[in-house]
Amino acid sequence: MAALLLLLASCGNNGCEETRESYFSATLTATGRISLTKLYAWALTTDGDSLMTSASSPTSLELMLRPDTTQTRIRLQCTIDDSGDEYQYDDTLTIGYQPYPYFLDMECGCSMFYDITEVSVTEHLFKGITINNSEITNEETVNITLTY
Numbered sequence: 001m002a003a004l005l006l007l008l009a010s011c012g013n014n015g016c017e018e019t020r021e022s023y024f025s026a027t028l029t030a031t032g033r034i035s036l037t038k039l040y041a042w043a044l045t046t047d048g049d050s051l052m053t054s055a056s057s058p059t060s061l062e063l064m065l066r067p068d069t070t071q072t073r074i075r076l077q078c079t080i081d082d083s084g085d086e087y088q089y090d091d092t093l094t095i096g097y098q099p100y101p102y103f104l105d106m107e108c109g110c111s112m113f114y115d116i117t118e119v120s121v122t123e124h125l126f127k128g129i130t131i132n133n134s135e136i137t138n139e140e141t142v143n144i145t146l147t148y
Contacts, residue, residue, distance in 0.1 A: 089125035
């Protein structure tokens with residue numbers, strides 16, 4: 001028993017060199033002459049909790065998912081430039097997933113990973129969606145591509 005307590009006590013954050021956070025990552029790809037000049041993104045939740053990010057001239061989007069649910073809806077407010085004219089579009093990206101704890105190692109402990117089960121987007125600006133990697137881990141990888 002004493003050995004077990006000593007082993008558990010030695011498990012700390014000081015020697016952990018791995019990233020424990022798992023981010024959902026999307027690449028934003030243009031198919032024509034328009035360019036995405038601004039992006040505001042925030043999670044739509046029923047309890048008033050929200051996560052927001054913004055970027056100028058974005059080519060990607062990274063957000064953390066909630067481990068206590070199996071779906072996250074993200075509102076995307078986009079401004080595009082089409083030959084000098086600016087237009088604003090609102091889309092909603094819906095991500096369905098299964099969260100699961102993953103043991104990294106003794107130093108780092110556990111992290112939450114996710115398996116994407118479905119994705120959809122309203123098609124105001126974004127016209128296509130492709131799942132590149134359905135597993136969201138602590139590795140840097142692109143999970144989906146959104147085409148506009």
